[in-house]
Amino acid sequence: MIALLDDYFKIDSRTTVDDETVFRVTLSPEHRVYAGHFPGNPVSPGVCNIQMIKECAGLLTGKRLFLGYISRCRLSAVITPQATPQLQIHMRLSGETDEVYRVCATVRDDTTVYMEFKGELTPM
Amino acid sequence: MTEIRGEGIRELIPQREPVIMIDAFYGATESEADTGLAVSDGNMFCDEGRFTEPGLVEHIAQSASAFAGYKAKAGNRPVPAGYIAEVRKFRIYFLPHTGDELRTHIQILSEVLGVSLLTAETKVNGEVAVRGQMKIYIKPS
Numbered sequence: 147m148i149a150l151l152d153d154y155f156k157i158d159s160r161t162t163v164d165d166e167t168v169f170r171v172t173l174s175p176e177h178r179v180y181a182g183h184f185p186g187n188p189v190s191p192g193v194c195n196i197q198m199i200k201e202c203a204g205l206l207t208g209k210r211l212f213l214g215y216i217s218r219c220r221l222s223a224v225i226t227p228q229a230t231p232q233l234q235i236h237m238r239l240s241g242e243t244d245e246v247y248r249v250c251a252t253v254r255d256d257t258t259v260y261m262e263f264k265g266e267l268t269p270m
Numbered sequence: 271m272t273e274i275r276g277e278g279i280r281e282l283i284p285q286r287e288p289v290i291m292i293d294a295f296y297g298a299t300e301s302e303a304d305t306g307l308a309v310s311d312g313n314m315f316c317d318e319g320r321f322t323e324p325g326l327v328e329h330i331a332q333s334a335s336a337f338a339g340y341k342a343k344a345g346n347r348p349v350p351a352g353y354i355a356e357v358r359k360f361r362i363y364f365l366p367h368t369g370d371e372l373r374t375h376i377q378i379l380s381e382v383l384g385v386s387l388l389t390a391e392t393k394v395n396g397e398v399a400v401r402g403q404m405k406i407y408i409k410p411s
Contacts, residue, residue, distance in 0.1 A: 179314065182286035184351065191289065192354040193315075193324035193331070200323065213323040216360040216402070224353065 153177060155198055160205075169202050169235040175227035190225040192261070199251045199263050202235055207247060211267040219263045230255060245269075271297050274340075282339030283332055284351050288314045291329040295336050301378045303340070305333040311368045320365040321372075326400050327357060330390045333374050334406045338386070351409045355385055360402025370394045384408050 154177045158170045173190060180188035196219060204211045225233070234254055241247035246266050253261040274282070274295040282295065291313075294306035307329050309316065315325025331354045339349040366372060374392040381387075385407050392400040 179289050182289040184284050185286050189353075191324075191328065192357075193328040196327065196357075197322075197324040212362075212365075214362055216327075216357050219357040219360075221354055221356065 154179070154194055157202070157205075165238055165240075167202075167206055167237050167239075169237065171198070171233050171235060173225070173227040173231045173233065175231065177227070180227065188227055190227060190230075192219075192221045195221075195225060195253055195261055196263065199235060199237070199249065199253070199261075199265075200267065202237060202251075203239060203247065203249050203267055206237065206239055207267075207269070209269040211247070212270045213265060214268050215266040217264040217266070219261065219265065221261050223258050223260045225253070225260050230258075230260070233260070273297070279336065281343065282336040282349060284335070284349065285332060288312075289328070290332070291315070291325060292332045292336055295340060298337060298340055303333065303337040303376050305329075305336060305374045305376070307372045307374075309366055309368050309370050309372065313368070316368050319368045321368065321370070322365060323362055326362055326365075326392065327354075327360070327404075329372060330374060330376070330392065330400065330402070330404060331406060333376050333390065334386065334388055334404065335408075337376060337378075338406070338408045353407045353409070354404060355407045356405040358403045358405075360400070360404070362400050364394075364397075364399055366394045366399055372399070384410055 155171045155173050161168050183191050200213050237251040239247050251263045292305050296304035309321045315322050335352040376388050376390045379387045387405050389403050
């Protein structure tokens with residue numbers, strides 16, 4: 147897999163209650179993406195945060211997953227590694243079959259929701 | 271128009287290495303534009319020879335950014351920063367291979383208060399790899 151995991155972010159803890167798992171993560175301000183996004187103004191790219199959701203779902207399922215469908219991913223506030231490095235990813239996965247996992251996830255902290263994500267992941 | 275590549279692309283978008291995900295701007299009308307990307311194996315979104323999902327989303331977002339930059343330059347305005355506000359009904363049919371040439375067509379459906387809603391389609395050798403919608407917030411400059 148791309149080394150976004152443990153490189154772009156690290157998982158500090160993971161707690162599952164009923165069907166929801168909360169990953170507490172910390173973004174790494176040294177990741178090379180920030181050199182270009184943007185020079186002098188580091189902003190965590192929405193696509194990297196989507197990748198983060200995909201990787202967390204991969205940990206939950208124990209499988210390598212392909213993101214085949216984004217039903218809706220709403221980015222409602224800007225994440226930066228300086229101002230908002232500590233985030234929570236709240237995730238619900240449903241999938242009765244092994245063919246498609248439906249994932250609902252929010253990326254948030256105590257004050258703000260940054261991203262709401264609904265998509266479909268399939269094992270590769 | 272002659273296609274825009276290289277340094278000309280850098281003039282249309284605020285992103286820099288290693289996250290430049292578009293390398294050609296083929297042309298535009300008022301509401302549509304065509305862009306491209308040759309996927310190199312140094313691309314930060316390549317993994318085991320495939321151009322992955324975040325790269326495809328970013329390529330389309332930057333295609334929209336480049337279109338906004340192209341229009342800004344034509345109007346003698348500074349190139350604006352843009353953020354993805356929403357991705358929706360976005361289907362990835364297959365992951366391109368390293369070395370593939372992406373060709374993307376975007377069409378702006380509406381522009382309200384700085385938010386552009388667009389549809390996009392990315393093809394590899396004529397085959398549709400991605401089809402979806404995106405809302406891009408273009409920061410007023």
